[in-house]
Amino acid sequence: MQYLPNIIFAILxxxxxxxxxxxxxxxxxxxxxxxxxxxxxxKKERFKNMAMIALGQSKMVKRPIAGILHIIVYVGFIIINIEVLEIIIDGLFGTHRAFSGIGPIYGVLIGIFEILAFLVFVAVVIFWIRRNVMKLSRFWKSEMTTWPKNDGNFILYFEMVLMTLFLVMNATDxxxxxxxxxxxxxxxxAPLFSGMPESxxxxxxxxxxxxxxxxxLIFLNYLYFSKHLHIILAFPNTYYGSLKPKGAFNNLESVTKEVKMMMDPNADPFAAPPEGAEAAMPxxxxxxxVQDLNWVQLLSAYTCxxxxxxxxxCPANLTGKKLSPRKIMMDTRDxxxxxxxxxxxxxGEFKDDGKQLLGDYITNEELWACTTCNACVEECPVSINPLSIILEMRRYLVMEQSAxxxxxxxxxxxxxxxxxxWPYNQMDRLNWKDE
Incomplete structure (x- = not known):
């Protein structure tokens, strides 16, 4: 019976x-x-992006209030959970505050943890007010159905409870x-518990x-089912994010070669294609x-x-069109x-279910509403590129379905x-100047 708590802890x-x-x-x-x-x-630039964007939260602070609050929660939650190491040691070996033997430094660390826990609690309460009382419009768009709205609140409640438990644990020790x-x-x-027996x-x-x-541990396993999976995936996503200028399009090499050949006056249109040309065609x-997208785009869907x-x-969304870049990522993930x-x-095998991302999740109307302005790409705090998915689906509509x-x-x-x-003959192109 003496080791029962340790056994239970190890199993958990x-x-x-x-x-x-x-x-x-x-x-x-x-x-x-x-x-x-x-x-x-x-790789050097990719590591820099990961350090600045994922670790340094550089894009979060473009909106100062939310950015600063997020940094408090992010830093606080990560640092406070360093204490989990001590909890694991205590749980497995039956010790109590195993690191307390390091002397005054232990008090400094716990003091920092307590201050951060309090700040995290305050920040989370403000986040809850912004989401549920002030009802900022971006949290109440049409794609934010029951689960996405509840998911955001669940995490806030989780963090409130965890920070409270940490402080109560210390106060009653x-x-x-x-x-x-x-x-x-x-x-x-501690005075809230004064007068109680030590037992x-x-x-x-x-x-x-x-x-x-x-x-x-519950929070850890909840991550997979939650938007808060970005706590982990923001790091690889910012590392593998595109390094191309935001206005650069992803041209297909096979199509580029075909166009160049058509524009070459010396090319023989009846010549047999060079060896391997068929294999180069997608x-x-x-x-x-989703299987047609690349794995970085799928990683981004989970990171959203x-x-x-x-x-x-998004200017299209702001003018009342159905396009929502967030919905594009949520639909891809779903x-x-x-x-x-x-x-x-x-x-282990995929059985055709008669469904696909295009049509069943994302409509043509959403895709063609996009102005390709890259505002969504610029705004994303974790380097997600919804536009790349929109363009690939447009390419399918144009080149595969002529739609x-x-x-x-x-x-x-x-x-x-x-x-x-413009619908003017090349010889008439400058006629506008005579009008």
Missing amino acids: LTVAIGYFAKNVKKLIRNIKLGQDVDVSNN VSFQNMNNGNVISQFI TLHIIERAAWWLHIAGI AKFGASD TECGRCTSA RLEEVGKNIDANN APVELNNMMTNIENNGAP
Whole structure:
């Protein structure tokens, strides 16, 4: 019986980490369903982007209030969880505050943890008010249905409870309070429990300890099902993010070669294609489903924070059109999850379900509403590029289904016939100056 708590703790820890590892494996499998893409270039710049954007939160502070609050929560939550190391050691070996033997430094660390815990709690309350009382419009767009709205609140409640448990655990730890070293916040909470027997305080402290570590392990496994997976994926996503100028389009090499050949006056249109030319042609132009996208785009879908900064900056959305860059990423992730469950249900093989990303999730109207201005790409705090997915799906509509809007077809016909988007003969192009 003496070691029963340690055995229970070890089982809880093993099950939680095992379930998390299982979901991480599934996550990697789903991301690898995407097409291969070479992102091995310029490692120095990629590491710089990861350090500045994911670690340094450089794009978050472009909106100062939300950015500063997010940094408090981010830094506080990460640093406070350093104490999880001590909790794990205590849980496995039956010790109590195993690191307290390092002397005064321990008090300094716990003091910092307590200050951060208080600041995190305050920041989270402000986030909750912004989301539920002030009701900022970007949190209440049409794509923010029951689950996305609840998910955001669930995480806020999680963080409030975890920070409270941490401070209560310290406040009811008699030996820690007697040290009077590091209890910079908990000393003001301890009087709430004054007059209670020491045995009762011990029960409260142990209950807070168990609930705190259990809450952290539950939070860890909740991440896979939540938008807060970006806590982990923001780092690889910013590393693998595009380094091209934002106005650069991703041209297909095979199409570029074909156009160059057509424009070459010395090319023989009846000549046999060079060896290997057929192999260079893609099996499908553009993307109609998640498997047609590249794996970086699928990684981005899982990384989306659903913060809505992209949609709030989108000129098409602001003028009442159906396009929401956030919805593009959410739909891609939802379809990818659906495909993953299909594979799980069919022994590792995908069985055609008669559905696809284009049409069943994202409509043509949404795709053609995009102005390709890159506002969404510029706004995203974790280097997600919704525009790249929109363009791939447009490419599919144009090159595979000839389903471009009439206005675009007219423009392309004019370019083909007149060498310009306008319906004027090349000889008449300058007539406007005589009017």
